Amino acid sequence: xxxxxxxxxxxxxxxxxxxxxxxxxxxxxxxxxxxxxxxxxxxxxxxxxxxxxxxxxxxxxxxxxxxxxxxxxxxxxxxxxxxxxxxxxxxxxxxxxxxxxxxxxxxxxxxxxxxxxxxxxxxxxxxxxxxxxxxxxxxxxxxxxxxxxxxxxxxxxxxxxxxxxxxxxxxxxxxxxxxxxxxxxxxxxxxxxxxxxxxxxxxxxxxxxxxxxxxxxxxxxxxxxxxxxxxxxxxxxxxxxxxxxxxxxxxxxxxxxxxxxxxxxxxxxxxxxxxxxxxxxxxxxxxxxxxxxxxxxxxxxxxxxxxxxxxxxxxxxx
Ligand code: UVW
Numbered sequence: 001x002x003x004x005x006x007x008x009x010x011x012x013x014x015x016x017x018x019x020x021x022x023x024x025x026x027x028x029x030x031x032x033x034x035x036x037x038x039x040x041x042x043x044x045x046x047x048x049x050x051x052x053x054x055x056x057x058x059x060x061x062x063x064x065x066x067x068x069x070x071x072x073x074x075x076x077x078x079x080x081x082x083x084x085x086x087x088x089x090x091x092x093x094x095x096x097x098x099x100x101x102x103x104x105x106x107x108x109x110x111x112x113x114x115x116x117x118x119x120x121x122x123x124x125x126x127x128x129x130x131x132x133x134x135x136x137x138x139x140x141x142x143x144x145x146x147x148x149x150x151x152x153x154x155x156x157x158x159x160x161x162x163x164x165x166x167x168x169x170x171x172x173x174x175x176x177x178x179x180x181x182x183x184x185x186x187x188x189x190x191x192x193x194x195x196x197x198x199x200x201x202x203x204x205x206x207x208x209x210x211x212x213x214x215x216x217x218x219x220x221x222x223x224x225x226x227x228x229x230x231x232x233x234x235x236x237x238x239x240x241x242x243x244x245x246x247x248x249x250x251x252x253x254x255x256x257x258x259x260x261x262x263x264x265x266x267x268x269x270x271x272x273x274x275x276x277x278x279x280x281x282x283x284x285x286x287x288x289x290x291x292x293x294x295x296x297x298x299x300x301x302x303x304x305x306x307x308x309x310x311x312x313x314x315x316x317x318x
Contacts (some may be wrong), residue, residue: 005264006120008225008256013234014269016125023125024143026114026271027239030192031151035239038192039152039296043317047286049295051242051278052109052313053202056101062205062277063107064246065218070103105141105309111149111240111301112274115139116308117263124271135306145303145310149240149273153297153316154193156181157284159200166200167221172250173197175229187293194297195241196316197223198280202244206279224250225261233266240299241266242275242314275299275314283316292318 019029055061061069076098080086088094106112114124115136121129127138158173159166161181167173178197182189189195199221205213222245223229233241241248249262266272287293296317301310 003256003258005256005258005261008258008261009119009265009269012227012230012265012269015234015271016269021125023271024114024139025147026124026273027237028144028147028149028271028273030237030239031147031149035151035192038190039150042152042294043296044292045318047318049283049286049316049318050313051280051283051316052311053277053279055103055108055311060210061108062202062213062246063104065214067104067107070101070107073100073102074098075100103311105304105307105311106276108311109277109279109313110275110309110311111141111144111299112263112267112276112309113139113141113144113307114267114271114273116267117260118268119264124268136308137306141301141304141307141310144273145301149194149275149297149299149301149314151239151297152190152193153196153295154182154187154189155196155198155280155283155287155293155295155316157185157198157280157287157293159198160284160288161185164200166204169215169221170219170250170252170254171221172254173199173221173223175223175226175232178223182293185287185293186291189236192237192239194239196278196280196297197241197243198284199243199245200281202277202279203281219251220245220247220249222247222249222251223262224253224255225265226255230262230265230270233272234270238272240273240275242278244278244280246277248274248276275312278314286318290318
C-alpha cells in the first residue's frame with residue numbers, strides 16, 4: 001500500500017539549518033577546496049570522459065514520461081544568404097549560422113536544483129513551496145551553478161558487478177550492493193565522495209530504442225529509500241551523486257511503494273544534488289581495463305535564473 005512520503009520520512013536525517021537558514025546548496029557545502037584537491041589527487045593519467053548524452057537527436061532523447069526531447073531549430077543558415085533574405089551590411093562576405101533550442105531543463109544530462117522536488121509544501125531548508133511560483137525564488141540552480149560540483153568521483157559499476165548489460169526494469173539496488181561493488185572493484189568509498197552509479201539502463205535506450213526502454217510502464221532500476229541507505233548518505237556527507245537513469249532511483253520504490261522517495265529523502269531533506277541521465281559505458285570500460293575507479297569529477301551547470309535545473313556535461317578525469 002502506498003504511504004504518505006511525509007510519514008515515511010518523518011525521522012529521516014536532514015541537513016536543514018546546518019549551513020544557516022538561507023542556505024540553498026545543501027550538501028554541496030561539503031565540497032570545500034580540500035575536497036577539490038582530494039579529487040585532483042585521483043588524477044593519474046589525464047584521461048578524460050565526458051558523461052553527457054547527445055541533445056536534440058532527430059529520433060529523440062531519453063526523458064521522464066510527460067517531458068519531450070529537445071527541439072532544435074536553425075534560425076539562420078546558408079539558405080538565408082543564398083535567398084537574399086538576410087544580409088549582413090559590411091560583412092565583406094562573412095556569413096554565419098544561428099540556432100535555437102527548446103528543451104526541458106531536465107530533458108538531458110542535468111543537475112536538479114534543490115527546489116526541483118518537494119513534499120509537505122516545503123523545499124530544502126524549509127523554504128515555502130510557494131516560492132516556486134513563476135520561477136524558483138529559492139533553491140534554484142543558480143547557487144549550485146555559482147558553486148560548481150567538483151570533487152572525487154567514484155564509479156560503482158553495478159551492471160558489471162551483477163554481470164549484466166543493464167539491470168532489469170524496476171530492479172532495486174541496495175546499499176549492500178553499492179558497498180560490495182566498491183569492494184569488488186577494489187576502490188575505497190570515502191566521506192564526501194561523489195558516487196556515480198552505473199545501471200546500464202540508458203544504454204538500453206540507445207541500443208534497443210524507445211519501446212524497450214519505456215516498456216508498458218516506465219519503471220527504472222536503481223537505489224531507493226531505506227533507513228540504512230539514507231543514513232549512509234548522511235554519515236558519509238555525500239554532496240552529490242549521479243547515475244545513468246532518468247531519475248537516479250528506482251521509479252516506484254519497492255520499500256515505500258511511492259514514486260521517487262529519494263528525491264524527498266536526499267534532495268529535499270539532505271540537500272544532496274542529483275546528476276541524472278549520464279552515459280557511463282566508456283568510463284566504465286576504462287575503469288574495468290585499468291582497475292582504477294576514482295577520478296576528478298567536474299560538473300558545471302548553467303546559471304539559469306530561477307531555473308529548476310540545468311543541462312550539464314560532467315567530466316571525469318582519471
Ligand atoms: C522528476 O522530477 C520527476 O524527475 P527528475 O529528477 O528526473 O527530473
